Amino acid sequence: MTDKNPLSPHIQIYNWHVSSLVSISHRITSVINILILTLLCFLVWTLILGNQNYQIVYNFFNSFFGKFFIISFVWSYSFQILSEVRHWFWDLGYGFELKTSKITGVLVIIGSLVITIILYSIRGILV
């Protein structure tokens, strides 16, 4: 085979379906979670350095971006957990039928949104 032969198109033409979407989102959210957890550690660290930093952290979480940050973190974390549960069942050998995997995939997406809404609406009780 020479370099002259073209490579047939792949991701450019292939259809997405629920399972492949959940799979790539699982990867993306795991990277996001690592980044956000690192950032959270950094925020806690600034608090340790002195109480004058508290105002900065407080302002950040009450800004529009801060709220967006929290909501997306809650979503990506709940998505990750639900998707991981789906993977556990797969590891045990269940849920491989096309229909089942489609339903569980949709459940992961809807479930993560529901958890996000619930956690955000009861945040006053938690904190």
Added chain:
Amino acid sequence: MVQINLPKNSEIKKGHYYKDKTGSKNIRKVNVYRWDPSIGGNPRIDTYEVDMDNCPSKVLDVLNKIKNEIDPSLAYRRSCAHGVCGSCAMNMNGKNGLACTKSHSEIKGEINIYPLPHLKVLKDLIGDLSILYKQYQSVEPWLKTSKKSDDTEHHQSRDDRSKLDGLYECIMCACCSTACPSYWWNGDKFLGPAVLLQAYRWIIDSRDEDRKERLKKVADELKLYRCHTIMNCTNACPKGLNPAKAIASIKKMLATS
């Protein structure tokens, strides 16, 4: 390696447009991937107007009609036309399948036909599957037994035989492997769903005495564990088999043995 974009020489250009000459009122546009090694250059998409009033029901019939009546230079593999040989595997409107079992009425709008994804193209819709065949050979897909029995069969209970259901039907059309993103990015090392399903077919065969060796051979970070259960394979299989489940069964056997 993950490479989202196509290489420069593989970018697809607009090709020829073949207008309908029959004067039919039931016309469908069929876009077909074309590349000829004797011309070289970049691949192109040719568009054919096909008279659907005089065309049988499958996508392969559409291709045959184009080749017979419009453009004889079109190249594609086909043989049995009954979903048994696996020759006419290709990508039709974003999903891999056999052209001979896929009805064109299932496709809405224009019909887009590409070769199987992420393969070196030999000509038009024919992709190079030699790497896949080498990988198939590497799992030694034949019965290994110490019993010498030239005149009698190797016996198997009904239960043991039923374990091969959903595996032996595989026709090695490569729809699953070429639908798998992990196989796109690591096709040289990852065995891919088709070959792993075949590997499992021999691992689970009660007559085979080489199970341990076979398991040991596929237990590899790249060969087996590049499968991340994306499920594109099971979604694509034109025979309704479940390669994702077969791969998971190998993983489970390795984890529990």
